[in-house]
Amino acid sequence: MSAPEPAARTAPSLLLVIDPVARRSDGESVRIAKDVLGAGASVKICLPEGPEEFARALSRRGARRPVVVGDDRSLLRAVTLLHRERELSSAVLSLVPVGGAMTLARSLGVPTDPVAAARAVLEGSWRRLDLLVDDSDGVVLGELRIPPGGPGQESSAHGHWLRACHSVVRALAARSGARLERPVRPARASRPTRPTGPGAGPARLRIEADGVTLVDLDQRVDGVQVRPCASSAAGHTPGHAHVEVRQSSPGAEIPPLHTEVTTLTVSGEDFRYRADSLVGGPVRTRTWTVRAGAWSLMLP
Structure with a gap:
């Protein structure tokens, strides 16, 4: 008597949400993905033209498993939408x-x-991943960075620009024989603002890990990097985030501070932060909390 044949594997039911940027920038890769997925699954294709249609497609997915065809921002948008609808865990x-x-x-x-x-997507297995959620309901999948910043640089650049304008006006007046009745003076900034772009100076921030102060306002911070441990190197604790704080002190070299936390609070001077590919702020304080195994992703 022959052995029974194994039951046929049911083809998955998928919702392909194809980002418009992906369609415009690399239509050939989109076509290849559609062909491969269509050969192995029941596929419904959605072509949203903007964020509202993207959100509507996800909300109407029914029993279909969502597949995002796009870049990092597309994935982050999908996770954020499902998190705010409280449907991410399912x-x-x-x-x-x-x-x-x-x-x-x-x-x-x-x-x-x-x-x-x-x-x-067709043959892999799903894996639970940790997530960072802030107190404004924003999410971080891979990396959070707080860049450095220091007062005075923007106002200095503003002064240089005004002095350059002054020089141009004086040169034109001298060439035309005109006389300046009133000299143009560089304006003084009443409140210097602190830039947060590359090359900015250190910031004064209070950094608290699970309620314990790691760095206080009397120390200067060159930058903060935070990663959920499930997406960090091996050896870190799932359900925690790995934090690296870089500090500076005149005439002294301070090694980076490393720790693992479940909750991180940063406060002090106005600061901006980069959550994956999105920039947030400026804010005076923000708290990030680790959600262990909060979302699932299909991986090889």
């Missing part, structure tokens, strides 16, 4: 990276080749 997301930035996709273990990524 959804299993997939990503086929196409289009722009793929740094986050790589760090999470998603293949960046469209064929390999599509096969992972």
